[in-house]
Amino acid sequence: MGIQEQYRNEAAELLSSGAVKLVIGYGEGSTSDRRRPVFIRSADETARLVLDANCIANLSGYLVPEGLLSDGKSVAVFLKPDGIRSVNILAAEAQVNPDQVVILGFDIDGGQASPLPGRKATDFAPLIESQKSTGLSTELQQEADQLELMSATDRFEYWNQQFSKCIKCYACRQVCPMCYCRRCIVDVNQPQWVNTSSHTLGNFEWNIVRAFHLAGRCVACGGCDRACPVNIPLRLINHRMSKEALDAFDHFAGESADQKPVLATFRQDDPETFIL
Amino acid sequence: MAKIGVFVCHCGENIASMVETAKLVSTIADHPGVEISTEYKYFCSDPGQETVKKAIREHNLTGVVVAACSPRMHEQTFRKACAEAGLNPYMLEMANIREHCSWVHTDKKEATDKAIEITRSLVEKVKRNNDLQPISVPVTRRAMVIGGGVAGIQAALDIASAGREVVLVEREPSIGGHMAQLSETFPTLDCSQCILTPRMVEAIQHPNITVMTYSEVEEVDGYIGNFSVKVRKKARYVKMETCTGCGDCIQKCPVKKIPSEFECSLGNRTAIYTPFAQAVPNVPVIDRSRCTYFKNGKCGICKKTCQIDSIDFDQQDIIETLEVGAIVVATGFQVQDTSGYGEYGYGRYKDVITGLHFERLASASGPTAGKILRPSDGKEPQTVVFIQCAGSRDVSKGVRYCSRICCMYTSKHAMLYAHKVHEGVSQIFYMDIRAAGKGYDEFTRRAIEEDKAGYIRGRVSKVYEENGKLIVRGADTLLGRQVEVQADMVVLATAMVPQHDAKDFAKKIGISYDEYGFYNEAHLKLRPVESSTAGIYLAGACQSPKDIPDSVAQASAAAAKVLGLFSKEHLEREPVVAMVTESTCAGCWGCATACPYNAIDHRDINDRNGNLIKRVASVNPGLCQGCGTCVSFCRSNSIDLAGFTEKQIFAEVMAL
Ligand SMILES: Cc1cc2nc3c(=O)[nH]c(=O)nc-3n(C[C@H](O)[C@H](O)[C@H](O)COP(=O)(O)OP(=O)(O)OC[C@H]3O[C@@H](n4cnc5c(N)ncnc54)[C@H](O)[C@@H]3O)c2cc1C
Ligand code: SF4
Ligand code: SF4
Ligand code: SF4
Ligand code: SF4
Numbered sequence: 059m060g061i062q063e064q065y066r067n068e069a070a071e072l073l074s075s076g077a078v079k080l081v082i083g084y085g086e087g088s089t090s091d092r093r094r095p096v097f098i099r100s101a102d103e104t105a106r107l108v109l110d111a112n113c114i115a116n117l118s119g120y121l122v123p124e125g126l127l128s129d130g131k132s133v134a135v136f137l138k139p140d141g142i143r144s145v146n147i148l149a150a151e152a153q154v155n156p157d158q159v160v161i162l163g164f165d166i167d168g169g170q171a172s173p174l175p176g177r178k179a180t181d182f183a184p185l186i187e188s189q190k191s192t193g194l195s196t197e198l199q200q201e202a203d204q205l206e207l208m209s210a211t212d213r214f215e216y217w218n219q220q221f222s223k224c225i226k227c228y229a230c231r232q233v234c235p236m237c238y239c240r241r242c243i244v245d246v247n248q249p250q251w252v253n254t255s256s257h258t259l260g261n262f263e264w265n266i267v268r269a270f271h272l273a274g275r276c277v278a279c280g281g282c283d284r285a286c287p288v289n290i291p292l293r294l295i296n297h298r299m300s301k302e303a304l305d306a307f308d309h310f311a312g313e314s315a316d317q318k319p320v321l322a323t324f325r326q327d328d329p330e331t332f333i334l
Numbered sequence: 335m336a337k338i339g340v341f342v343c344h345c346g347e348n349i350a351s352m353v354e355t356a357k358l359v360s361t362i363a364d365h366p367g368v369e370i371s372t373e374y375k376y377f378c379s380d381p382g383q384e385t386v387k388k389a390i391r392e393h394n395l396t397g398v399v400v401a402a403c404s405p406r407m408h409e410q411t412f413r414k415a416c417a418e419a420g421l422n423p424y425m426l427e428m429a430n431i432r433e434h435c436s437w438v439h440t441d442k443k444e445a446t447d448k449a450i451e452i453t454r455s456l457v458e459k460v461k462r463n464n465d466l467q468p469i470s471v472p473v474t475r476r477a478m479v480i481g482g483g484v485a486g487i488q489a490a491l492d493i494a495s496a497g498r499e500v501v502l503v504e505r506e507p508s509i510g511g512h513m514a515q516l517s518e519t520f521p522t523l524d525c526s527q528c529i530l531t532p533r534m535v536e537a538i539q540h541p542n543i544t545v546m547t548y549s550e551v552e553e554v555d556g557y558i559g560n561f562s563v564k565v566r567k568k569a570r571y572v573k574m575e576t577c578t579g580c581g582d583c584i585q586k587c588p589v590k591k592i593p594s595e596f597e598c599s600l601g602n603r604t605a606i607y608t609p610f611a612q613a614v615p616n617v618p619v620i621d622r623s624r625c626t627y628f629k630n631g632k633c634g635i636c637k638k639t640c641q642i643d644s645i646d647f648d649q650q651d652i653i654e655t656l657e658v659g660a661i662v663v664a665t666g667f668q669v670q671d672t673s674g675y676g677e678y679g680y681g682r683y684k685d686v687i688t689g690l691h692f693e694r695l696a697s698a699s700g701p702t703a704g705k706i707l708r709p710s711d712g713k714e715p716q717t718v719v720f721i722q723c724a725g726s727r728d729v730s731k732g733v734r735y736c737s738r739i740c741c742m743y744t745s746k747h748a749m750l751y752a753h754k755v756h757e758g759v760s761q762i763f764y765m766d767i768r769a770a771g772k773g774y775d776e777f778t779r780r781a782i783e784e785d786k787a788g789y790i791r792g793r794v795s796k797v798y799e800e801n802g803k804l805i806v807r808g809a810d811t812l813l814g815r816q817v818e819v820q821a822d823m824v825v826l827a828t829a830m831v832p833q834h835d836a837k838d839f840a841k842k843i844g845i846s847y848d849e850y851g852f853y854n855e856a857h858l859k860l861r862p863v864e865s866s867t868a869g870i871y872l873a874g875a876c877q878s879p880k881d882i883p884d885s886v887a888q889a890s891a892a893a894a895k896v897l898g899l900f901s902k903e904h905l906e907r908e909p910v911v912a913m914v915t916e917s918t919c920a921g922c923w924g925c926a927t928a929c930p931y932n933a934i935d936h937r938d939i940n941d942r943n944g945n946l947i948k949r950v951a952s953v954n955p956g957l958c959q960g961c962g963t964c965v966s967f968c969r970s971n972s973i974d975l976a977g978f979t980e981k982q983i984f985a986e987v988m989a990l
Contacts, residue, residue: 249984
């Protein structure tokens with residue numbers, strides 16, 4: 059039995075036993091290699107679920123709409139390791155109760171989706187721990203290294219060009235599971251910290267704010283990077299911030315459901331390299 | 335409609351000589367919302383304040399900007415003036431065109447332009463100010479003094495004698511600090527123990543003082559008037575309540591060869607011990623790491639010896655939480671570890687010692703009963719070389735400062751040596767003789783003139799051994815030649831440095847420190863005994879190297895500050911506190927984690943039937959210190975600071 063079959067059955071069982079009220083998974087998309095989220099509420103609908111190597115989106119963001127979990131009932135969700143880490147962050151930030159989240163975990167390797175054992179976020183702690191010790195993505199690091207080689211002026215020019223393309227569609231924000239704020243800072247107009255028009259200054263402001271708001275929270279699911287209609291390499295910004303958080307503060311986003319936000323905590327041995 | 339009054343002060347010539355005030359006044363007069371703009375020589379003077387009050391009444395002003403000095407100087411003055419004229423005091427802003435402008439610029443035109451911008455930006459801010467009411471918080475009128483050296487003892491006694499309760503926390507088994515180790519003290523040569531022990535006894539017997547020895551501060555929460563301090567009382571394994579201090583256990587303890595910390599390893603102690611005979615309290619402690627019973631369960635002789643069963647091997651550390659309104663930090667200093675100085679041979683040659691060792695040798699209660707005997711063979715040294723600034727004023731040793739006491743105690747040592755070894759020859763290598771206290775220069779003169787201290791101006795390059803003698807090689811810079819002196823003993827005047835854990839301790843209790851680890855005063859000249867944190871005061875050598883007179887003076891000054899704070903039952907606090915916009919708060923608790931004062935709680939928002947709608951952050955205005963950390967954390971801008979709202983700051987910045 060393939061993983062898709064296995065997880066369809068499992069979803070059906072969770073629903074019919076009443077263990078969960080909803081299964082958030084993947085369904086067919088607009089083209090053969092695209093998947094879109096589907097929300098399954100009864101066992102006979104589970105045939106709509108698809109699970110293969112094209113299921114790359116991080117579905118954890120669908121757990122946070124206000125009211126979804128307030129009845130205390132559980133929801134099952136298909137998640138890759140990055141998604142499991144975001145559930146941990148959402149739990150750490152009190153946006154979901156991890157006890158209400160049943161994880162149908164899987165990973166994609168060599169063009170194949172394979173199941174991951176465990177149902178609760180805590181079951182995946184060893185997996186996440188090993189990811190942390192492996193470190194951040196080497197591919198991304200290589201790409202980032204190219205940027206680090208540039209002079210500061212050149213690098214600034216590079217980002218200037220990249221950001222000048224931004225049309226402030228906020229797709230990067232909409233797709234990100236961490237961007238659950240009820241009111242995003244860009245929508246604050248008293249005062250208007252972030253310029254709303256998509257000129258270079260406004261774009262810089264937005265992208266820098268986004269980078270900081272995701273520092274130590276981004277799990278590198280790549281959602282924003284794929285969502286960006288003008289192909290700004292957002293992954294490189296996220297990567298840079300994750301690296302900073304890991305190197306300086308030993309902080310790997312989404313390690314556990316009680317992880318403290320890196321920008322809100324102070325430890326006596328924190329490096330003080332920025333204090334002159 | 336905003337009606338803002340702008341009052342440009344000349345501050346005599348301080349501002350007017352660099353800023354064209356007339357131009358500032360006329361430019362600001364045209365700024366939207368400015369009702370009246372005027373200048374005067376000294377607005378802080380009585381007639382100046384009257385002008386402000388009159389303008390508020392006559393023009394029905396809604397806000398006031400005084401363009402003058404730093405708000406630290408006169409904000410209170412003008413707030414009061416506003417209040418007297420019927421305007422909410424928080425509708426005042428100070429535009430600092432002195433420290434931030436006239437004092438730091440040399441170009442009149444540019445300085446004037448800058449003054450205009452600064453003033454304009456505060457006009458924009460004050461337009462968005464709101465009426466605020468001060469917050470009143472109760473004061474816990476009980477103090478904690480941390481560190482039981484002479485400074486801590488003095489501070490505790492002064493506060494207690496004024497009728498307030500004090501908890502004195504000392505981490506060693508006895509109070510007394512370094513002064514208990516000293517022999518006789520400059521500039522009067524009175525015996526250190528003789529003047530200190532009565533104070534120690536007074537402290538422990540004082541009805542208002544609770545002395546907690548062998549105790550360490552673990553955590554400090556809260557704020558001025560309302561601190562909550564966790565103190566760890568380390569297990570002594572001896573019952574304080576019953577022990578009479580007879581010392582039988584100490585006599586019988588078979589582990590006798592432990593180098594005594596108090597004697598600077600010149601003498602030994604037992605595993606159950608008091609650091610010195612006059613220890614206060616006179617109750618021993620068991621050094622768990624050395625005690626045979628704790629190593630292998632055997633021995634227990636002390637327990638058998640004790641007639642009143644005061645030994646308790648099962649004692650545990652106890653954590654006590656104490657509520658206090660003020661804290662005096664008097665954690666003192668330590669002498670620098672001199673073993674890094676290869677050239678002086680410390681650690682290599684037994685007869686190269688530090689000044690503190692010399693104190694113990696010269697002390698009547700010390701290991702040699704006050705005889706100057708050198709450590710290597712117990713013989714009386716006939717020549718002693720003293721090396722001043724051994725560490726101090728030496729960038730390469732990491733101590734750029736002057737330790738302030740070494741010139742004096744070296745003179746003292748030469749005198750004591752002359753008094754005890756009549757034929758002895760003392761030679762002192764020095765850079766300068768710094769003897770600026772009352773009776774101090776006379777003291778060093780006496781050492782030279784009456785006690786034949788031989789002063790050689792210059793640095794020592796090397797100390798080495800030859801034929802059983804120590805050879806001190808150095809330069810005599812007055813005569814411009816190399817000198818070599820044979821010595822039987824060498825005494826290093828090592829630098830006074832912060833306690834080894836000074837920085838960690840500062841972080842624990844939330845005060846700031848300098849590059850070395852000495853604690854920072856709020857203002858070197860005007861607020862020398864206050865730390866950078868309200869309600870925490872400094873006394874003694876933890877703030878900078880100090881001798882006893884200065885330590886004691888600072889301790890009394892700190893006590894006066896504490897008593898000033900305790901003179902009222904309530905404290906008025908600035909209403910600069912955080913406030914949450916509940917409709918947008920996502921309840922992520924980031925602000926609560928970030929808040930250094932634990933001022934943020936969770937608050938449930940329920941519907942009419944009591945069902946939880948959502949949970950949001952809620953600020954306790956009694957605890958909030960208005961630091962703004964939460965504001966900078968909140969991603970959705972759902973928390974803001976009264977008096978410094980983002981709207982105000984934004985307007986201020988955009989007006990530049
Ligand atoms: C060799 C030498 C000779 C001197 N001779 C003279 C002299 O003749 N005349 C003179 O005026 N001065 C002399 N001094 C200076 C004098 O020793 C100091 O001025 C004085 O001891 C400073 O007192 P203090 O209370 O600030 O610090 P200390 O005496 O160092 O006392 C600090 C106390 O705090 C305790 N403590 C530290 N950290 C903690 C903590 N975290 N929690 C609880 N307790 C803590 C320590 O155990 C200690 O008991 C001499 C100094 C030296 C080194
Ligand atoms: S910032 Fe982008 S990559 Fe990071 S968690 Fe959000 S969507 Fe995923
Ligand atoms: S998705 Fe791309 S274009 Fe859209 S706001 Fe984000 S960075 Fe800008
Ligand atoms: S940080 Fe902001 S959103 Fe989060 S709990 Fe605090 S006020 Fe609410
Ligand atoms: S301003 Fe915010 S972070 Fe600072 S003390 Fe108040 S509530 Fe805490």
